[in-house]
Amino acid sequence: MTTTTPLEKDSSPSSEEKKSDTEHSDHRMFGLVTFLVADGMTFAGFFAAYLTFKAVNPLLPDAIYELELPLPTLNTILLLVSSATFHRAGKALQNKDSNLCQKWLLVTAALGLAFLTSQMIEYFTLPFGLTDNLFASTFYALTGFHGLHVTLGSILILIVWWQARSPKGSLSHDNSFLLEAAELYWHFVDGIWVVLFIILYLL
Amino acid sequence: MTLSFPPSEKKPLEGLQPKGWLRYLSFSLDHKVIGLQYLICGFIFYLIGGALAGAIRIELTSPLSDFLERDVYNQVLTLHGTIMIFLWIVPVVNGAFGNYLIPFYVGARDMAFPRLNAVAFWLIPPAGLMLITSYFINGAAQSGWTAYPPLSITTPAAGQIIWILSVLLLGGSSIFGGINFIATILKLRRPGLKLMQLPMYCWAMLGTSILVVLSTPVLAGTLILLSFDIVAHTGFFNPELGGNVIVYQHLFWFYSHPAVYIMVLPAFGLVSEILPVHCRKPLFGYITMVYSIMGIVVLGLVVWAHHMFTSGTPPWMRLFFTIATAFIAVPTGIKFFNWVATLWGGKISLNSAILFSCGFIINFVLGGITGVALAQVPFDIHVHDTYFVVAHFHYIVYGGSVFVIFSSIYHWFPKFTGKLLNENLGRFHFLITFIGFNLCFAPQHWLGLNGMPRRVAEYDPQFTFVNQLSSIGALLMALSTLPFLWNVLQSLLKGPKSGDNPWKALTPEWLTSSPPPVENWLGEAPLVTEPYGYGKKKKIVLAIKSEKEDKENI
Numbered sequence: 001m002t003t004t005t006p007l008e009k010d011s012s013p014s015s016e017e018k019k020s021d022t023e024h025s026d027h028r029m030f031g032l033v034t035f036l037v038a039d040g041m042t043f044a045g046f047f048a049a050y051l052t053f054k055a056v057n058p059l060l061p062d063a064i065y066e067l068e069l070p071l072p073t074l075n076t077i078l079l080l081v082s083s084a085t086f087h088r089a090g091k092a093l094q095n096k097d098s099n100l101c102q103k104w105l106l107v108t109a110a111l112g113l114a115f116l117t118s119q120m121i122e123y124f125t126l127p128f129g130l131t132d133n134l135f136a137s138t139f140y141a142l143t144g145f146h147g148l149h150v151t152l153g154s155i156l157i158l159i160v161w162w163q164a165r166s167p168k169g170s171l172s173h174d175n176s177f178l179l180e181a182a183e184l185y186w187h188f189v190d191g192i193w194v195v196l197f198i199i200l201y202l203l
Numbered sequence: 204m205t206l207s208f209p210p211s212e213k214k215p216l217e218g219l220q221p222k223g224w225l226r227y228l229s230f231s232l233d234h235k236v237i238g239l240q241y242l243i244c245g246f247i248f249y250l251i252g253g254a255l256a257g258a259i260r261i262e263l264t265s266p267l268s269d270f271l272e273r274d275v276y277n278q279v280l281t282l283h284g285t286i287m288i289f290l291w292i293v294p295v296v297n298g299a300f301g302n303y304l305i306p307f308y309v310g311a312r313d314m315a316f317p318r319l320n321a322v323a324f325w326l327i328p329p330a331g332l333m334l335i336t337s338y339f340i341n342g343a344a345q346s347g348w349t350a351y352p353p354l355s356i357t358t359p360a361a362g363q364i365i366w367i368l369s370v371l372l373l374g375g376s377s378i379f380g381g382i383n384f385i386a387t388i389l390k391l392r393r394p395g396l397k398l399m400q401l402p403m404y405c406w407a408m409l410g411t412s413i414l415v416v417l418s419t420p421v422l423a424g425t426l427i428l429l430s431f432d433i434v435a436h437t438g439f440f441n442p443e444l445g446g447n448v449i450v451y452q453h454l455f456w457f458y459s460h461p462a463v464y465i466m467v468l469p470a471f472g473l474v475s476e477i478l479p480v481h482c483r484k485p486l487f488g489y490i491t492m493v494y495s496i497m498g499i500v501v502l503g504l505v506v507w508a509h510h511m512f513t514s515g516t517p518p519w520m521r522l523f524f525t526i527a528t529a530f531i532a533v534p535t536g537i538k539f540f541n542w543v544a545t546l547w548g549g550k551i552s553l554n555s556a557i558l559f560s561c562g563f564i565i566n567f568v569l570g571g572i573t574g575v576a577l578a579q580v581p582f583d584i585h586v587h588d589t590y591f592v593v594a595h596f597h598y599i600v601y602g603g604s605v606f607v608i609f610s611s612i613y614h615w616f617p618k619f620t621g622k623l624l625n626e627n628l629g630r631f632h633f634l635i636t637f638i639g640f641n642l643c644f645a646p647q648h649w650l651g652l653n654g655m656p657r658r659v660a661e662y663d664p665q666f667t668f669v670n671q672l673s674s675i676g677a678l679l680m681a682l683s684t685l686p687f688l689w690n691v692l693q694s695l696l697k698g699p700k701s702g703d704n705p706w707k708a709l710t711p712e713w714l715t716s717s718p719p720p721v722e723n724w725l726g727e728a729p730l731v732t733e734p735y736g737y738g739k740k741k742k743i744v745l746a747i748k749s750e751k752e753d754k755e756n757i
Contacts, residue, residue: 027315027316027386027390027391028316030315030386030389030390031315031316031319031382031383031386034381034382034385034386034416035378035382037416037417038378038381038382038416038417038419038420039420040420041416041417041418041420041421042420042421042423042424043424044421045420045421045424045425045454045457046424046428048453048454049424049425049428049439049450049454052447052450052453053447053450056447056449056450057445057446057447060445063445130435130437131435131436131437131438131444133438133444133445134438134439134444134445134446134447137431137437137438137439138439141427141428141431141437141439145424145427
């Protein structure tokens, strides 16, 4: 009968607590990825609904549903650039350059807010409202749900920036989970936008 | 050798929770406390849902709607379905036993994300309360647990919106739980423990959690769109405004067919844990069990439209979904034969746990056979929306999942409390549950084949006698709860001590004290590579017997 080695004895309670805290490695990123899979499935359901509507339901005769391309194209560029700037922020943190990291984070947040502003301008200039017809409703539901994600993401970036700014914040080059998590989420939101852009505006 | 017992080195940690029963009302992060919170909370909702079922059966003893108004009947029906599915079976077979057992099985001290775990539980009581109180505010939802539009759009809005909000909360709880289980099983395994050495319940929970993570968000999105239809008068699912009701059905069943597996796959896992212990034999066909669970997960995601054969589905779709559904019978059949083969030639001790497990096997195979029948389009069109479907469904979720929940409570009660339940009362409980259940639901097959529609408070007088028979069965089921509650109460107050391992089981949760200390093991977690090594190697069983001597020797 083999005996497994017991945990090393440690009499002081503080180190015991620490041990049970750090006993297993960090799986928060794995959990986040699983959550993003779930979140992606919500979008997949919406996309499936939209595509089915498009295939099966004809646009009623007097219904108006027209989309302009320039503004959403600008939006796509804004988000893609913001993904790159976020990546820059991560690199800067790795290189222990906290100031540069904060600058890139602010640029990313500004791009996110610019996206939201441009989205609002599009909403107010479109010739149809939420309840006008099926496709109008679907358009607002899809872009609105994505816009909610961008809003949350922008707030998240500002929180990361705040943590990077204050010297006692929970962000440093050897403890960068918050930034990495926000970055992964941001890339996910960008990816969803690209799919949404193709399905909603180009198809 | 496969087992090793760690010497007890540390003193038990008390943790940061209140002592005694108060911890079950606290925001405790201990997976065992959270598991029991799920179980107790779920059981309270089971009693409420059962009372609603009682009201339904009383109403159906006579052909006219004299006991409940028609509107009230619809509300009671909706609440019964929603409570039993989202507040009793799903939280208990997943949350309760999953949280209690999975960390033991993977050799961890807690779940991967304990705080998320506590949040997932504490979403449930407010959601349940919201759902039930909606009855007293302008009436609860009336459109059944499926909430099909346009019915759900045209019935009073307040109850329906509260219903949607509460299901969204419960869905969120379910997703958080699923993420936690996947991370725990895949990432938190004790060093040296391989995936193919895990107890079967881990595989069942892994499969279930994959289904939860992939399908529950789709339901959430659909319900958000439905709530827009109700509140903002958009037209996603409203044909009057150019919407499409069939899209709702597709999206709804994309979640709700897997939901059946979310309710029954963990039950498969629990039975696979209970049978080997009480018949002293290894689980038959471990590898085929694993593959059939994963097969059910994959197939379960692509069979949803067999609920919609009468919704104008085109012929190619009917053909595809009939064949896919028939295929699910294969992995399910494999599991059924594996359980029978596990029992075959074993030293079966006829205690309450195994009686309920055997009851599950019998009921489940009956429900499975009617399920295969329902997958066939011509037959399905004949019995669609009749009591045949009600009977089939209850054979799966009551005869299947609820029997397993009772079996599991009898099996793990000594682990939870360190006390033994009275076996004679348990056998009596099984007897009236089994007779009552079959008396209640078997006649409903006949009712359905003869055309009695479901979800209606009134029916043709020719069905009166059989409905009364069914109601007598329901009365027996209601009464069967009493000996169980008495048994639990008596055992908690003055039950005999069970010792650490009353069943001489080999799965890891029994290799610590009963009830277990905070953080599960005083020393390092034991490495159990053969959780079902019964009868194979006598040394293993001996090792458990002499656990205490071993500790002293070391």
